Amino acid sequence: MTTANEEALDAAVRHQIGILRYSSSVVRKVVGLLNRIDDRLVNELIKRGIGDESFTKRRLELLLDSVRAIIAETYGRATTALNDELKDLSSYERDFQLDMFRKVMPIQMDFIKPTSAQLYAAVTARPFEGRLLKDWYTDLEAGANRRLRDTIRMGYVEGRTTDQIVRDIRGTRAQQYRDGILEISRRGAEATVRTAINHTATIARNETYKDNKSVIKGVRWVSTLDARTSAVCRGRDGKVYPLDSGPRPPAHINCRSSTAPVLKSWKELGIN
Numbered sequence: 001m002t003t004a005n006e007e008a009l010d011a012a013v014r015h016q017i018g019i020l021r022y023s024s025s026v027v028r029k030v031v032g033l034l035n036r037i038d039d040r041l042v043n044e045l046i047k048r049g050i051g052d053e054s055f056t057k058r059r060l061e062l063l064l065d066s067v068r069a070i071i072a073e074t075y076g077r078a079t080t081a082l083n084d085e086l087k088d089l090s091s092y093e094r095d096f097q098l099d100m101f102r103k104v105m106p107i108q109m110d111f112i113k114p115t116s117a118q119l120y121a122a123v124t125a126r127p128f129e130g131r132l133l134k135d136w137y138t139d140l141e142a143g144a145n146r147r148l149r150d151t152i153r154m155g156y157v158e159g160r161t162t163d164q165i166v167r168d169i170r171g172t173r174a175q176q177y178r179d180g181i182l183e184i185s186r187r188g189a190e191a192t193v194r195t196a197i198n199h200t201a202t203i204a205r206n207e208t209y210k211d212n213k214s215v216i217k218g219v220r221w222v223s224t225l226d227a228r229t230s231a232v233c234r235g236r237d238g239k240v241y242p243l244d245s246g247p248r249p250p251a252h253i254n255c256r257s258s259t260a261p262v263l264k265s266w267k268e269l270g271i272n
Contacts, residue, residue: 004263007104012222012260015096020256023197026085027190033078034189038182040070041148042166050152051162060156067148075141082193086133086200090119093204097261101215105263107271112211119204128199128250136192144185151181191253198250202259209261210243215269218242218262221249233257 002010048063049055098111124133131139148169155165171180209216223229223237232251240262241247249257 004104004106005261008100008263009220009222009260011100011104012258015100016222016256016258019197019201019258022089023194026082026197027193029085030078030082030193031186031189033081034074034186037070037074038170040074041067041169041182044070045152045162045166045169049162050156050165051160055156060153064149064152067152068145071141071145071148075137075144078189079137082196086123086196087116087120089197089200090123090204091116093201094119094208097205097208101212101261101263105215109215111215114207114211119207122207123200123203126199126203128195129253133196133199136196140185140188140192143188144182147181147184195250195253195255198255198258202249205259206243206248213243215264216243216261217264217268219246219248220260220262221247221257222260223257229257230255 044063044066048059048066050060050063094114094116098113101109101111126132127135151168152165154160155168160168167180169180170182171177177183206219209219218240219242220240221233221236221238223233229237230252233249233255236247236251236257249255249259251257
């Protein structure tokens, strides 16, 4: 006969598979929004005539200002969409955990439900990989702007044609546009989205556990779903940490490790 903790661990593993699938759908949504930048940038380069012999430094600065505005608008929409997803996810994660508690506990118990505002405030206030969520967004936008600015400026200095600069930025059809600098931004966005989702689920989960510490005594690190398990995640797999201390996923960018609750024993609960 399986114990409540074994059932909770099995449920956590199954749930993490769903989280991974969900993260893939959010990646497609966010990257899809970022992809809209491609045509706008190309049209701007052509309209400004960067490859013309009469192109001046003043026109270059105006072009860079326009590019910066396009990036800011596009990344603003993408991060707003991601934030909306993370808000919904934090509430969903809370509800899933509470429902799981009710299913695995052999007796009926009352559980505390943290508010959605409390959960999302914790998500945005807790850093992952040493930075807050808003800092990751800022770095993504700044990196994209820097790469585009440097590529355009270098093209101007070297006297490259508009078509050549467009290829540097967008890439080539033969390589499915994976050889342009925009691909770097897409890969960075994908990694950030996946990590942010794991971070959000973990924080919402942990806040729910803490509000129900009368029943839950700790958190078990689970790395079995991380196909590219790092040394740090391998070292933590299966370890149990107190609710108020210890590491939590994500341990690194693109981390797929999860956590499972460790429920108190009947003796600890004062039940004979």
